[in-house]
Amino acid sequence: xxxxxxxxxxxxxxxxxxxxxxxxxxxxxxxxxxxxxxxxxxxxxxxxxxxxxxxxxxxxxxxxxxxxxxxxxxxxxxxxxxxxxxxxxxxxxxxxxxxxxxxxxxxxxxxxxxxxxxxxxxxxxxxxxxxxxxxxxxxxxxxxxxxxxxxxxxxxxxxxxxxxxxxxxxxx
Amino acid sequence: xxxxxxxxxxxxxxxxxxxxxxxxxxxxxxxxxxxxxxxxxxxxxxxxxxxxxxxxxxxxxxxxxxxxxxxxxxxxxxxxxxxxxxxxxxxxxxxxxxxxxxxxxxxxxxxxxxxxxxxxxxxxxxxxxxxxxxxxxxxxxxxxxxxxxxxxxxxxxxxxxxxxxxxxxxxxxxxxxxxxxxxxxxxxxxxxxxxxxxxxxxxxxxxxxxxxxxxxxxxxxxxxxxxxxxxxxxxxxxxxxxxxxxxxxxxxxxxxxxxxxxxxxxxxxxxxxxxxxxxxxxxxxxxxxxxxxxxxxxxxxxxxxxxxxxxxxxxxxxxxxxxxxxxxxxxxxxxxxxxxxxxxxxxxxxxxxxxxxxxxxxxxxx
Numbered sequence: 001x002x003x004x005x006x007x008x009x010x011x012x013x014x015x016x017x018x019x020x021x022x023x024x025x026x027x028x029x030x031x032x033x034x035x036x037x038x039x040x041x042x043x044x045x046x047x048x049x050x051x052x053x054x055x056x057x058x059x060x061x062x063x064x065x066x067x068x069x070x071x072x073x074x075x076x077x078x079x080x081x082x083x084x085x086x087x088x089x090x091x092x093x094x095x096x097x098x099x100x101x102x103x104x105x106x107x108x109x110x111x112x113x114x115x116x117x118x119x120x121x122x123x124x125x126x127x128x129x130x131x132x133x134x135x136x137x138x139x140x141x142x143x144x145x146x147x148x149x150x151x152x153x154x155x156x157x158x159x160x161x162x163x164x165x166x167x168x169x170x171x172x
Numbered sequence: 173x174x175x176x177x178x179x180x181x182x183x184x185x186x187x188x189x190x191x192x193x194x195x196x197x198x199x200x201x202x203x204x205x206x207x208x209x210x211x212x213x214x215x216x217x218x219x220x221x222x223x224x225x226x227x228x229x230x231x232x233x234x235x236x237x238x239x240x241x242x243x244x245x246x247x248x249x250x251x252x253x254x255x256x257x258x259x260x261x262x263x264x265x266x267x268x269x270x271x272x273x274x275x276x277x278x279x280x281x282x283x284x285x286x287x288x289x290x291x292x293x294x295x296x297x298x299x300x301x302x303x304x305x306x307x308x309x310x311x312x313x314x315x316x317x318x319x320x321x322x323x324x325x326x327x328x329x330x331x332x333x334x335x336x337x338x339x340x341x342x343x344x345x346x347x348x349x350x351x352x353x354x355x356x357x358x359x360x361x362x363x364x365x366x367x368x369x370x371x372x373x374x375x376x377x378x379x380x381x382x383x384x385x386x387x388x389x390x391x392x393x394x395x396x397x398x399x400x401x402x403x404x405x406x407x408x409x410x411x412x413x414x415x416x417x418x419x420x421x422x423x424x425x426x427x428x429x430x431x432x433x434x435x436x437x438x439x440x441x442x443x444x445x446x447x448x449x450x451x452x453x454x455x456x457x458x459x460x461x462x463x464x465x466x467x468x469x470x471x472x473x474x475x476x477x478x479x480x481x482x483x484x485x486x487x488x489x490x491x492x493x494x495x496x497x498x499x500x501x502x503x504x505x506x507x508x509x510x511x512x513x514x515x516x517x518x519x520x521x522x523x524x525x526x527x528x529x530x531x532x533x534x535x536x537x538x
Contacts, residue, residue: 005201008200008201009197009200009201012192012196012197012200013192013197016190016192016193016196017187017188017190017192018187020187020190021183021186021187021190026190026191026193029190030193030196034200037200038430038434041430041431042434099185100185102181102182102185103182103185103186103188103189104186105182106179106182106183106185106186107186107189109182110183110186121179121183122183125176125179125180125183126180126183126184126187153173153174153176153179156174156179157173157174162174162178162182163174165178165182166174166175166178169175169177169178170175
């Protein structure tokens with residue numbers, strides 16, 4: 001199981017931030033990922049071999065997030081944490097300011113997405129899962145994942161703040 | 173259309189704002205690491221060893237009381253065989269004395285003891301004074317008998333409601349309550365029933381009083397089941413499992429890795445589930461043996477049915493006959509349609525075959 005421990009330790013940061021994007025809360029995300037990883041370890045015999053194990057891990061993480069979110073009735077109204085707006089000073093103030101603004105806009109837009117659209121978007125564009133892996137992770141067909149991603153992109157494009165960013169990006 | 177690159181960049185920026193908890197990865201790795209192969213101590217035993225130890229503890233907890241108190245098979249630890257005693261005759265009301273039961277002894281660890289109805293079976297060892305005096309069989313603290321009865325009363329016309337009210341009052345007088353009650357006052361004869369729950373000790377008296385409320389007792393059926401042995405057995409098993417759970421909790425306090433913790437927790441969960449199931453069964457037994465159930469059905473005296481013998485004139489009879497013949501005619505037509513359809517099918521098939529053969533023959537001639 002050394003290989004499993006190493007893999008879990010390497011996967012922790014990305015899984016943690018995935019949970020943060022889904023739950024908008026670092027504390028809840030930490031608990032959810034902790035639960036998920038313990039569950040993965042407990043049912044380690046059920047981990048599929050090969051490439052399927054990444055999708056399996058995110059499936060457990062997503063389920064842990066959903067369990068935590070549905071147990072917290074305030075979650076639906078929760079806003080992204082305020083500390084997103086404050087960034088540590090770095091070498092390039094101009095770029096830092098842009099990144100901070102983009103992060104704030106994206107977090108707000110993400111929070112407005114419904115749960116069934118938010119999770120595929122985070123898994124695809126942050127966690128880097130392929131559509132087939134997302135389908136395994138959320139227990140839906142690949143066609144459903146594709147349509148949900150398209151719908152999520154459409155809604156993000158309709159977001160006023162993000163559309164300005166998009167125009168700026170296209171102009172560049 | 174928003175670009176995927178912008179979504180990736182935005183999500184990456186938003187995610188980077190969440191700092192990974194310092195030391196979380198190390199803590200997780202330490203928790204998931206397999207236990208160190210140091211000197212083998214009793215807290216580092218394998219899961220199989222834990223299971224074997226738990227099974228041995230449970231067996232010992234059940235076997236020791238059995239060995240000390242005598243088994244349910246009729247042979248005690250001193251080699252004395254319980255001689256089968258003649259079964260007691262059941263009482264008229266359906267109840268034998270509460271000490272009667274099945275032919276096996278009710279012991280503190282009586283896993284082999286089984287509950288039996290009080291109407292049949294031999295006297296258990298626990299009720300034989302010399303055995304109890306010799307302490308070969310521990311006497312149960314209280315005998316537990318589930319008593320139920322069904323009484324069907326007939327009352328004069330217009331007395332159903334009053335009788336139901338009196339029965340409800342009887343339940344309160346005897347220290348019980350009305351579990352359910354219903355009555356119908358439709359076009360037919362009024363009818364009602366009431367289910368009384370009264371203390372077991374007052375069951376016979378309640379039945380005796382209730383049967384005086386009717387003008388006639390149509391039926392009376394009472395049953396009793398001695399569940400003392402089963403109740404004592406449940407108590408013993410619960411005690412044994414609680415001891416096992418206590419042991420596991422002590423082991424849990426010494427667990428050092430997450431693997432050990434999870435394994436011991438799983439064992440505790442299993443034991444706790446068994447305890448709760450047994451406690452539920454014990455509660456049901458305690459409830460049913462504390463309060464007996466008597467269902468009383470109250471019927472009004474049946475009236476002699478009046479046969480309708482009205483005179484029918486010739487015209488009505490003719491119409492009836494006509495309708496009857498019409499129906500019979502329709503039935504005959506429908507019945508005849510089946511063979512006709514079959515014949516038509518056969519004729520059609522024959523015609524097709526003949527036509528096909530004729531054409532082949534004609535082509536052959538040409």
